[in-house]
Amino acid sequence: MTGARGVQWLLLLPSLLLLALLLGLPLAAMLANSLQPNVLLSFTGPALDNYGYLLSRSYYLQVILRTLRMAAVTTLVTIPLGYIAAMLLRRLSGRAGNLAIMGLTFPILAGPLTVVLGWMALLANGGPFLGPLVAAGLIGPPNLLGSETGVVISLVQFVLPFAVLTLYTGLRQIQPQLHEAARSLGAGSLSGFLHVTLPLSLPSALSASIIVFSLAASSFISPHYLGGAGQLTLTTLVTQFIMATFNAELAAAAAGLLLLLMLAAVIGITAAIGRFIRP
Amino acid sequence: MPELILSHVTRRFSGHTAVDDFSLTVRDGEFVCLLGPSGCGKTTTLRIIAGFERADAGRLTLDGADITHAPPQQRDIGLVFQSYALFPHKTVAENIGFGLKMRGRPRAAIAAAVEEALALVRLEGLGGRYPRALSGGQQQRVALARALAIRPRLLLMDEPLSNLDAQLREEMRNEIRRIQKSLGITAVLVTHDQAEALAMADRIAVMAKGRLQQMADPATIYEAPATAFVSGFIGQANVLEGRVESTGAEAVLALPGGVTLAGRGDGLAAGAATRAMVKHERMALCRAEPAQLANRFPCQVAERTYLGGSIAYRCEAAGMTLTALLPNHPLFESFAPGDTAWIGWAATDCAFFPC
Ligand SMILES: Nc1ncnc2c1ncn2[C@@H]1O[C@H](COP(=O)(O)OP(=O)(O)OP(=O)(O)O)[C@@H](O)[C@H]1O
Numbered sequence: 001m002t003g004a005r006g007v008q009w010l011l012l013l014p015s016l017l018l019l020a021l022l023l024g025l026p027l028a029a030m031l032a033n034s035l036q037p038n039v040l041l042s043f044t045g046p047a048l049d050n051y052g053y054l055l056s057r058s059y060y061l062q063v064i065l066r067t068l069r070m071a072a073v074t075t076l077v078t079i080p081l082g083y084i085a086a087m088l089l090r091r092l093s094g095r096a097g098n099l100a101i102m103g104l105t106f107p108i109l110a111g112p113l114t115v116v117l118g119w120m121a122l123l124a125n126g127g128p129f130l131g132p133l134v135a136a137g138l139i140g141p142p143n144l145l146g147s148e149t150g151v152v153i154s155l156v157q158f159v160l161p162f163a164v165l166t167l168y169t170g171l172r173q174i175q176p177q178l179h180e181a182a183r184s185l186g187a188g189s190l191s192g193f194l195h196v197t198l199p200l201s202l203p204s205a206l207s208a209s210i211i212v213f214s215l216a217a218s219s220f221i222s223p224h225y226l227g228g229a230g231q232l233t234l235t236t237l238v239t240q241f242i243m244a245t246f247n248a249e250l251a252a253a254a255a256g257l258l259l260l261l262m263l264a265a266v267i268g269i270t271a272a273i274g275r276f277i278r279p
Numbered sequence: 280m281p282e283l284i285l286s287h288v289t290r291r292f293s294g295h296t297a298v299d300d301f302s303l304t305v306r307d308g309e310f311v312c313l314l315g316p317s318g319c320g321k322t323t324t325l326r327i328i329a330g331f332e333r334a335d336a337g338r339l340t341l342d343g344a345d346i347t348h349a350p351p352q353q354r355d356i357g358l359v360f361q362s363y364a365l366f367p368h369k370t371v372a373e374n375i376g377f378g379l380k381m382r383g384r385p386r387a388a389i390a391a392a393v394e395e396a397l398a399l400v401r402l403e404g405l406g407g408r409y410p411r412a413l414s415g416g417q418q419q420r421v422a423l424a425r426a427l428a429i430r431p432r433l434l435l436m437d438e439p440l441s442n443l444d445a446q447l448r449e450e451m452r453n454e455i456r457r458i459q460k461s462l463g464i465t466a467v468l469v470t471h472d473q474a475e476a477l478a479m480a481d482r483i484a485v486m487a488k489g490r491l492q493q494m495a496d497p498a499t500i501y502e503a504p505a506t507a508f509v510s511g512f513i514g515q516a517n518v519l520e521g522r523v524e525s526t527g528a529e530a531v532l533a534l535p536g537g538v539t540l541a542g543r544g545d546g547l548a549a550g551a552a553t554r555a556m557v558k559h560e561r562m563a564l565c566r567a568e569p570a571q572l573a574n575r576f577p578c579q580v581a582e583r584t585y586l587g588g589s590i591a592y593r594c595e596a597a598g599m600t601l602t603a604l605l606p607n608h609p610l611f612e613s614f615a616p617g618d619t620a621w622i623g624w625a626a627t628d629c630a631f632f633p634c
């Protein structure tokens with residue numbers, strides 16, 4: 001047994017090394033850089049001053065909060081929408097289901113930049129959808145471009161396929177007979193769902209939430225094109241530090257904060273959903 | 280009076296008729312086995328009764344009330360799935376108590392009912408376990424206890440024993456019958472295992488290609504099969520084909536080789552192609568001529584198969600290949616391949632079916 005284990009680890013070793021090399025090294029270099037002195041500050045050795053600098057200015061705190069808020073709202077909107085879509089998908093038969101999944105993954109194939117450019121046209125006050133409504137006086141100018149709402153709308157669209165696929169895979173693994181068993185024992189359709197399907201789908205809801213939050217918090221294209229300089233998030237802030245102020249050390253610290261934020265979110269989400277998962 | 284009546288129930292799936300004009304009455308307190316080969320529509324019938332499949336035509340009544348269109352949760356029918364379908368995220372006690380919880384019973388009443396159900400299936404003390412920590416046989420008992428805890432008007436079981444090993448299966452057969460009798464509950468059990476059906480049922484409904492072939496007590500099904508299908512499906516039979524020579528209380532069948540057989544059958548017409556069927560164990564094989572048997576032929580033993588409790592002999596007689604099954608007992612003669620002997624059977628054991 002232990003021998004077989006050993007061989008397994010040995011076989012895993014090349015990929016582990018590659019992973020450490022490709023992922024670990026840049027990460028370590030980035031974190032090391034975030035501890036270095038930068039032009040704005042006058043400390044000498046490696047220290048947490050860069051982090052202190054960012055965390056002590058309300059402007060940057062607002063950026064951190066905005067990143068957290070956008071990712072959280074995106075997650076809270078996406079998971080229920082994705083859940084409903086996955087439930088509907090589960091009911092479709094083989095061919096219709098495959099077509100639906102292909103349609104769903106199309107935005108992923110098209111690439112986020114293409115889709116975000118579409119959103120820029122669509123969300124503009126004079127856009128093809130909102131323009132006529134504004135012109136007819138039905139709504140005031142919504143000013144979605146450059147707003148947090150606009151970014152969240154496009155983020156939801158971007159992460160939704162990932163959520164649906166994760167939830168769908170999880171729901172597929174729940175035996176349909178379990179719901180029928182609940183019905184035969186006197187549970188209505190809804191109560192069977194609440195007592196059986198929903199609790200059994202929580203592990204996949206947990207995975208989907210983590211994926212969605214991480215994708216939303218680390219996304220760059222949506223906040224960059226739809227939010228702009230008025231709605232900086234940690235990712236766009238990093239770009240600003242690099243491209244506009246040439247401050248690589250603060251950029252590294254901002255990226256380090258994003259990493260911490262996501263780690264905390266993963267722990268938070270796992271604790272929040274995980275305590276309902278039995279046994 | 281929990282009596283279940285299916286009248287002319289039909290269910291079609293995209294052109295294919297899974298249940299075809301099926302009528303069945305299960306009496307109060309009766310244990311009925313639905314027996315048939317794989318794919319004959321047993322599960323579909325059970326799902327129609329439970330309310331998970333709609334009937335395209337026909338009517339169902341339970342206790343005299345029409346339940347054809349009632350949703351499953353309002354039927355008060357306990358269902359044991361082949362896969363057990365225990366809730367993996369609930370303990371044994373929560374599984375068993377689920378039906379009562381859905382009925383809004385107070386907590387204490389549920390706890391008492393769960394204890395009672397656990398005792399009924401002899402699983403005292405396992406209420407706190409999760410299903411995955413139980414053996415197959417224990418899971419089976421929990422599934423049964425869960426279905427019974429709601430005190431259903433009718434208990435349905437879909438091949439409940441097919442996932443158990445042979446010894447446990449026999450034990451559970453007796454166990455299920457004991458529980459069913461002690462509660463006096465009306466029950467329908469689906470199986471494709473004829474031994475199970477013969478051993479357990481008050482009455483057996485034999486089904487083929489979505490149609491009811493025969494509904495009768497086990498002995499009648501076995502000894503007086505109504506159709507060639509039932510005769511061939513239950514037990515093992517020698518099958519001989521020929522044409523009817525004369526009809527009447529004792530009919531005569533002429534085989535292609537010129538041999539004639541005496542037997543009995545309904546709906547025979549002189550000259551019609553007809554099939555004779557004789558169960559293997561109703562064949563006599565002996566050295567002296569069995570003068571009292573209407574059908575008897577000198578034969579040669581071609582093959583001997585030792586089966587433990589019995590011995591099967593394949594014999595050649597007047598152009599027919601016949602199998603006789605003799606008890607492995609000193610009172611019965613023993614033969615070796617190549618031996619000559621007499622093979623015979625009574626006219627009453629020889630059933631003719633038009634084909
Ligand atoms: N949902 C469905 N859609 C299409 N055809 C179906 C469906 N359910 C069952 N059938 C068909 O109906 C027929 C009867 O199926 P059913 O499951 O009732 O058989 P069964 O007697 O229970 O067989 P088994 O002993 O193998 O369980 C089969 O030919 C099956 O392919």
Ligand SMILES: [Mg+2]
Nearest residue numbers: 321322323437
């Ligand atoms: Mg079946």
